[in-house]
Amino acid sequence: MIARGFRTAAFMLAGFPISLVAFVLIVTLFSVGVSTLIVWLGLVVLLVLTKVVSAFAAANRNLIRGTLKVDIPTPRIELDQTGSFWRRYLNRMIDAQMWRNIAYLVLSFPLFVFEFPLAIVGIVILPVGLFVLPVIAALHVMLAESLLGPNTTERLTEKAERLQASRARGVDAAEAERRRIERDLHDGAQQRLVAVAMGLGRAKSKMDSDPDAVRALIDEAHADAKLAVSELRDLARGIYPAVLGDRGLDAALSSLAAKCPVPVEVHVAIEPRPPAAVESTAYFIVGECLTNVAKHSGATEAKVNAWREERPSGDLVIVEITDDGHGGASMRPGGGLSGLADRAATIDGVMTVVSPVGGPTVIRADLPCVW
Template identity: 70%
Template sequence: MLGGYPLSLIGFVMLVTMLAVGLGTLVIWVGVPMMMIATQLIYGLAAAHRGLIKATLGVQIPTPRRERTGSVLQKWRQQLTDAQTWRNLAYLMITFPISVVEFALAIAGTIILPIGIWVLPFIASLHAQLAMALLGPNTAAQLSERAQRLQASRARGVDAAEAERRRIERDLHDGAQQRLVAVAMGLGRAQKKFEADPDGAKLLVGEALADAKLAVSELRDLARGIYPAVLGDRGLDAALSSLAAKSPVPVNVQVTVDPRPPAAVESTAYFIVGESLTNVAKYANASQVTVKVWREERPSGDMVVVEVTDDGDGGAVFHAGGGLAGLADRAATIDGVMTVVSPIGGPTVIRADLPCTW
């Protein structure tokens, strides 16, 4: 309370002065930059109050996140239409007279023991609740944003599942199905030749057997592409080590995910690493790749973080229908987020944050 009073006093005086001057000169455009500075000051003072409350009361108030795009004027206009700006301003205006009372009580509390023991903690608790309500994220807005994000994730997940279905259908049609048709035709011709030409029939049966073995191999590869057996049996560490062993570029794998995450998280992480290693081998011209997978505890829940780094040429970008976009869609099906940082000249870092609950 003693520290909050000077902060509230200085902030109140600066804001009232800047807003009064800015509004008074707005008609001649001189007030526009003043109002823009005042808007930034609102956010700066709000951050200072969050820091003070965390340092003195031990209450962590999350910082509301807002994306600003466009020119300076467009970003300012977005701030003016953002409810958080006005909630911050309301707190700064309300807290000034409150801080005067708190300051007086804090001085009295150092002298009068009952005030210091019983009254001040209660008032501090009320102040923290007020700050949480006005300076923290708007719960309704957060829920609305999450609903929109989940809706978008679901749509991307449906698209990803449909693309996967078409890929499996195409692989079956062009691979195993063609082999099995060839087996059936070869056995049919062999059946007709068993009596008249036994040697020719044996040759056709041998060709059909070879085609059947190839069909089995292609079906096994297809099933492994859907969900590799080693991943289900032995987990991410063994599965990613298997991928690294097949890569033409040396790969260093570091996996720390205990306890074992859900199967959907494991398969998503596996395919992100697999596709990333394929892209590195094809396009990156890299000499070394590092794959790190670890588990993080966050306020929103446990996350599995996947990070693939290569020392190649860089320049990897998302584009519609591309492999990276497909991986981002796969991550989105479990409410995960994937980012790519790949400046020209490298290095390239592909990171996916995958929640263990969704």
């Protein structure tokens, strides 16, 4: 809570000078541009204004992302590339998003003026900083999202494109998982059961002539049957582990960490429990990442953090796996990390990998609880 209060104060203090400069430039350039349109100089000034507006809109999105941890996507301004230079920039000037950016930069100036002295008070009087500033900042973010972010049509279009892509990746991931299960059944439990059947058949043929051999064959068939049961149990656990369904993600991730040969520190704070699809996705991402840590990273320790985060668009379950290995991991087409990203995409989740050469490696999955 204290960290959130300081981030909010930093947003308000840093936003005031940015907003002041933006307001002065917009008012000045707009006034000069409109008043000199009759001599064509105004058109050049207004074109400069579009660049200034776009730059300050991006600066405000970056400020909100960096301090308040809210990502506002950059809306697309469509330009007709077939027309002349002046036609393209005229289209930019009359684009609805350009005027929405201007509206935010103008309206946010008095808001930042109010927030600036309030932030100073919040730094001195702690209750104001902890309880009042975040509420004001949340209202400010709502204004920014409505004006600086994509409009409803763009958001729906982007969501449809993202869901279409994630559906295709999900189908591929499901097909790969089906092939893996078929392979494991064919190479494992099926072969064991065939051996059991053959052993019992040989025992049946020797029932009367060689009782001692029958006993040995039955013992061998019994051992194969137990191995087949064990392999089927492991296969079923790979599809959906019992500990995950019975005790939740905390116990399941702790179980994975206990099996990893590299020491793993686990911190889980996810209440209430997310949907089963989110839990299973998080579980398999952590499991695969810890396997990679043990096999390829050269790490001496690893950490797994999982928490639930509230967002205006819906809660997220965030999972981070960090190791101190030699780094260099990346999501290559057909690779294991790409497969995990595909699994996350089936529930509209996003996975990122930061792994510079020399380490450390940080793998993060943002998994929405509603999709």
